[in-house]
Amino acid sequence: MAGELPPPPRSMGAVVGAQLFLELLVNQQETGRIIAVEQRIGRFFVPASVLREVGIKLPQELSGEVALDSLAGLHSDYDSNGQRLLLDVPPAWLPEQLIGNRSSYPRTEAVSSFGALLNYDLYLNDTDDSGTYLAAWNEVRLFDSWGTLSNTGQYRRTIGGASDSGPLNNGYRRYDTTWRYSDDERLLTYEVGDVVSGALPWSSSVRLGGIQLSRDFAVRPDLVTYPLPQFVGEAAVPSSMDLFINGYKSSSVELQPGPYTLTNVPLINGAGEAVVITTDALGRQVSTTVPFYVTSSLLQKGLSDFSVATGHLRRDYTVRDFGYGPGVASGSLRYGLSDTLTLESHAEISQSLTLGGVGGNLQLGNFGVINTALSQSQFEGKTGQQMSLGYQYNSQLYSLSYQRLERRGEYADLSVVDSPYTRLSQRSEQVTLSLNLDSWGSLGAGYFDVRAADDSRTRLLNLSWSKPLWRSASFYLSTNREIGDSNWAMQAQLVIPFDLHGSLSLGSERSKSGESRQRVNFSHSVPSEGGVGYNLGYASGNGSDYRQADLTWRLQAVRLQAGVYGDSNAQTRWADAAGSLVWMGREVFAANQINDAFVVISTGGFSKIPVRYENQLVGETDRNGHLLVPWSSAYYRGKYEIDPLSLAANVQSPNVEQRIAVRRGSGYLLEFALRRVIAASIILVDGQRKELPLGSLVLHEQSGVQAVVGWDGLVYLENLAADNTLRVTLADGRTCQAQFEVDVQQEQVPLIGPLKCQ
The missing domain is CATH 3.10.20.410 (PapC, N-terminal domain)
Known part of the structure; x- marks a missing residue:
């Protein structure tokens, strides 16, 4: 149209x-x-x-x-x-999407405060045929941001009767004196004083008086140093992905379209199987099964681990305070050439010794790891070689390990330089196997073969079987035999726990000579929060009986122990007291032995404030507002918090939770800046006792703080003084003034007024 x-x-x-x-x-x-x-x-x-x-x-x-x-x-x-x-x-x-990272949790820079620590262990021993002696071990530490200076030693005194140590060993013996500083940014540790040289599995460590520089991965527990498996794939549309490791769900993430690489794999070891399941918006699923093998004996590609030490060999350790021998140097290096190959090298040198060696660890796909090393030495003009070869495989079903070390010629290392009568063994070989039999328990087997320097040979075969029984009871059976001897030695043990009342252990053993002995033991462990624990034991066989009894009482400030053991011919009575004394924040604290790091909580002088560490209540602050938390692990990002519900209404805290990491062997004064606020709510009225208008401007002359009048003439003010003056400006420009007094020691926020503003 x-x-x-x-x-x-x-x-x-x-x-x-x-x-x-x-x-x-x-x-x-x-x-x-x-x-x-x-x-x-x-x-x-x-x-x-x-x-x-x-x-x-x-x-x-x-x-x-x-x-x-x-x-x-x-x-x-x-x-x-x-x-x-x-x-x-x-x-x-x-x-490409990279999902996850190689850090187990966010990094927190480690800190330390100035302080001192004394660890002590007092031990008293009285034996019927050996006399009585007192030993007092101690460790003294001084620490700050510049590092940790520590000294260990023992004082020993014979009190009565004959003593195995003899009167010449009475007195104080110094063990180690070391300054240590760790740089957690560069992963390095510096040591000066008495140190133990770094070593590889196929080399030996020695005690030195000197200096050492080493890579220290322990200062960064958030890092994973060994290769973990990663899974790659592609998502055509937005999808969700679930990762299962050995049948257990590990993680679940959302994927954008495109290729992806999954690296957030949990810390695992050995052989396993991963299942990756992707699900798109329509519910369609794709499942992929990937076998893998993980070992912590490898380094990630590009990572290096090393130690270099030089100084004088320690001589007559624990016998002389200052005994040092010839000057030596030692160095070890590991480098991750790839995620499947880690190279190793080691060198030692002294006036009479030169040693060098190389080795490596190679992952054989999903079939385990092989390690090998070759080194050569020249000691006092004589040469020798050392060769090592090993293989390890771990899985949920079984684990197999083989290691062989063989020395030829006159091979020597630093452990024999200052010990003229010491010679290294010619060969050592060991094979261990463990099987997981599910409901039938686990089976273990081991073969050990050692040929000593004098050409004597020792071969030992060991078999063991353990099985969990009803509830938490368990049974253990072990037998061993020296090859060349037709007799077997056997041991059987049955452990029956009785909930909170203790654990009963029954055992029987037979020596290779045919002698048998039966044992019964009943023990109650010390509760984790402290308290009393005990151990009672009796053994009979071979014409004699053996009895033992000991009691442990762990308090917050000290651990006390006492006991007796022996047979009808001789008995030994002993007592022990161990603990720590900490000086920090101008106060001394007593606690059980502190072997690692610790934290002192400070609440600015406020007492009886509950403190939690990793969500567990550890105590309340003392009258000075301090509390010692002695269980902190070095470089661990621990959570510390205070409970504000017990605070007075006029006490404020900018935060009630902090996460910190403390350096190894040191402590930190963690402050929660609590402060008492002198505040009041004031009702202001005019000359006719009528509330001042809403919005009137109030000036506190002593602090200069301004506020506004609210409903019903109410105004809230902080930082008040004992005597206070308020100047109020009304909407029409008129002003008035009011004065009042406040008790600065009050624990509540008072309501003052009606207060006339004139």
Whole structure:
């Protein structure tokens, strides 16, 4: 009919040219962008820069506007109702996603405060046929941000009768004096004084008086140094992914379209199986099973571990205070050439010794790890070689380990330089096997073969079986035999726990000579929060009996022990007291022995404030506002918190929870800045005792703080003095003044007034 409008176009192809502003979606994932799209004769044109900005990888030669239908592999669709441009591209065109990291938790820089620590252990021994003696071991530490200076030693005194140590050993003996500083940024530890040289599995450590520089991964427990498996794949559309390790769900993450690499694998060791399940928006699932093998004996690619020490060999350790021998040097190096190969090297030198060796650890796919090393020495003009070869495999079903060490010629290392009568063994070989039999328990076997320097040979075979029984009871059986001897030695043990009352252990053993002995033991361990524990034992066989009894009482400040053991011919009575004294924050604290780091909580003088460490209540602050937390692990990012519910209404704290890491062997004074706020709520009225108008401006003249009058003439003020003056400015410009007094020792926020403002 004449005058009617033509029908609308059925598709964009009917439009000659238009500019559209459309929402962009890539592989069903919203980009959050509205882009300008040119439509020309049914073709869509988009700037190449826009596609690159949303993560699509395009050839470098493309620039300007790009026709979408000219890109092979890209499919576009125009949604006219939703005004959207839908693009589908191959997942490889999209950015790669790295899911997870190699850190087990966020890093916290380690700290230390100035302080001192004394560890002590007093031991009294009285034996019927050996006399009585007192031994007092001690460790003294002084620490700050510059490091830790420690000294260990023992004082010994014969009290009565004959003593095995003899009168010449009475008195004080110094053990080790060392200054140590760890740089957790560079993963280095510096030591000066009495040190133990670093070593590899196929070399030996020696005690030195000198200096040592070493890589120290322990200062960064958040880092994983050995290679962990990673899983790669592609997601065409937004999906969720679940990771199962050995049948247990490990993690669940959301995936964007594109390739991905999954690295958030838990810390595991040995052989295992990973199952990766991806689920898209429509519920379609794809499952992939990947076997893997993980070992902590390797280093990640590019990581290095080393130690270098030089000084004088320690001589007559624990016998002389200052006994040092010839000067020596030692160095070890490990380097992760790849995630499957770690190289090793070691060198030692002295005036009479030169030693060098190389080795490595190689992962054989999912079939375990092989290690080998070769070293050569020249000692006093005589040469020798040492060769080692080993293999390890661990899985949930079984574990196998083999290690062989063989020495030829006159091989020597630093352990024999200052010991003229010491010679290294010629060969050692060992094989161990363990089997997991599920409900039948676990079976273990071991073979050990050692040929000593004098050509004597010892071969030992050991078999063991353990099985859990009802509830928490367990049974253990062990037998061993020296090859060349037809007799076996056996031991059987049954352990029956009685909940909180203790644990009963019954055992029987037979020596290779045919003698048998039966044992019964009943023990109750000390509760974790402190208290009393005991141990009672009796053994009979071979014509004699053996009895023992001891009691442990662990208090917050000290651990006390006493006991007696022996047979009818001779008995030994003993007593022990062990603990620590800490000086920090101008106060002395008593606690059980502190072998690592610790923290002193300070609440600014406020007493009886509950303190928690890792969500566990550890105590309340003392009258000086301090509490010692002696269980902190060095470099661990521990959580410390105070309970603000016990605080008075006028006490404020900027925070009630802090996370810190403390340096090895030191302590830290952790302050929670509690402060008492002198505050009051004041009702202001005028001369007719009518509340001042809402919004009137109030100035506290002593502090200069301003406030505003609220409903019912109420105003709240902090930082008040004993005598206070308020100046109030009303809406019409008039002013008035009020004065009042406050008790600065008050523990509540008082309500003052009505106060007349004149």
